[in-house]
Amino acid sequence: MTYTNISGEKMVRVDMISEDLLASMTSAEKIRMILDGVMEGKILVLERGLMPEEEAKLIEATMVEISPEFVGIEMESYPAKERRSLMDRLFGRGKSQARLTVIGSPNQLKTIKKDRGLITALISEV
Amino acid sequence: MGMWSSLRGRFSLWVGKIFGRRSVKIGIYGPPNVGKTTLANRIIKDWSGEDMGAVSDIPHETRRVKRRRDVKINVDRSSIKLDIVDTPGLATKIDFRDFLSYGLEEEEAKKRAKEAAEGVIESIRWLDDLDGVLLVMDATEDPYTQVNITVIGNMEARRLPMLIVSNKIDLPTASPVKIIEAFPQHTVVPISALKGNNMDKLYDDIYEHFR
Ligand SMILES: Nc1nc2c(ncn2[C@@H]2O[C@H](COP(=O)(O)OP(=O)(O)OP(=O)(O)O)[C@@H](O)[C@H]2O)c(=O)[nH]1
Ligand SMILES: [Mg+2]
Numbered sequence: 001m002t003y004t005n006i007s008g009e010k011m012v013r014v015d016m017i018s019e020d021l022l023a024s025m026t027s028a029e030k031i032r033m034i035l036d037g038v039m040e041g042k043i044l045v046l047e048r049g050l051m052p053e054e055e056a057k058l059i060e061a062t063m064v065e066i067s068p069e070f071v072g073i074e075m076e077s078y079p080a081k082e083r084r085s086l087m088d089r090l091f092g093r094g095k096s097q098a099r100l101t102v103i104g105s106p107n108q109l110k111t112i113k114k115d116r117g118l119i120t121a122l123i124s125e126v
Numbered sequence: 127m128g129m130w131s132s133l134r135g136r137f138s139l140w141v142g143k144i145f146g147r148r149s150v151k152i153g154i155y156g157p158p159n160v161g162k163t164t165l166a167n168r169i170i171k172d173w174s175g176e177d178m179g180a181v182s183d184i185p186h187e188t189r190r191v192k193r194r195r196d197v198k199i200n201v202d203r204s205s206i207k208l209d210i211v212d213t214p215g216l217a218t219k220i221d222f223r224d225f226l227s228y229g230l231e232e233e234e235a236k237k238r239a240k241e242a243a244e245g246v247i248e249s250i251r252w253l254d255d256l257d258g259v260l261l262v263m264d265a266t267e268d269p270y271t272q273v274n275i276t277v278i279g280n281m282e283a284r285r286l287p288m289l290i291v292s293n294k295i296d297l298p299t300a301s302p303v304k305i306i307e308a309f310p311q312h313t314v315v316p317i318s319a320l321k322g323n324n325m326d327k328l329y330d331d332i333y334e335h336f337r
Contacts, residue, residue: 052280053280055279056280060247064243066240068222068236073218074218074219075218079309106219
């Protein structure tokens, strides 16, 4: 979604979505919100990313929409950090922690470098 | 899945394996062009003399999941029977324009993009029906791609065994160390599926992890 400022320059909208808001949504709601947002040209920053199963569902939903006009999403997050206690490990319980995630249209969001502790990306208007 | 059905599933898998009746379903996953089909062909050729599917330097060559049943792998004095499942490369974006640079006509490129997207969906659906995964990465490329992170996360969440295959180590710019550093909690096996380097080590690890 491009906006213009007072001097007529184009600007990109970034939505920063809190962990709490995400936690209050169902998987289907999250995926719809992300896909609609990307299609509208927003850049989305999720404080805490999706669970791995949700990431897979998001990719699936993205693929359903692929067309010459919609080329998919650019998504960047860090590998999950396992934060499970010994008891959880023993009993196979507990979930690995989803982490900060940035999502946008591949036409707008370009990752130029990614390593263990730093994701560097460029954002442009559509 | 409930605890009981999960236990029952595990038990019947174990019984099947002990008596050598049931094959272990292994999915070969990864981004496009990393050498999944080349690896599937190598494994099947090594143990049954046949081929699995077409290989190409154009991404999204495999657009349908293919399963080759009952491939028996001998390790030392023991053996393991595998179903080898070659999957279409996973991606979060597919732009038909990318195929034009490989010399495809526009219509052909659009068709390939559509089939590739369907292939990704099929790959993801297969995750629910596997006993283990070989996640293939191109050792000349950055390992921290979203596809790699998503596959690893899904394997960890499903508690399924997984081996990371660091492919194309025959190339001068290959850096399997980068992959090992990126995913320290997993076993990484450096190979060349094309040249056949280090395949014995991979078969040993397959036996150890998926048995
Ligand atoms: N140098 C080198 N090239 C390889 C190796 N393995 C595969 N390749 C080449 O990489 C390209 C892609 O190989 P494929 O086996 O088709 O890759 P894929 O992962 O099945 O690709 P998709 O089906 O498109 O997802 C081909 O040109 C292969 O010859 C390897 O170990 N070394
Ligand atoms: Mg292939």
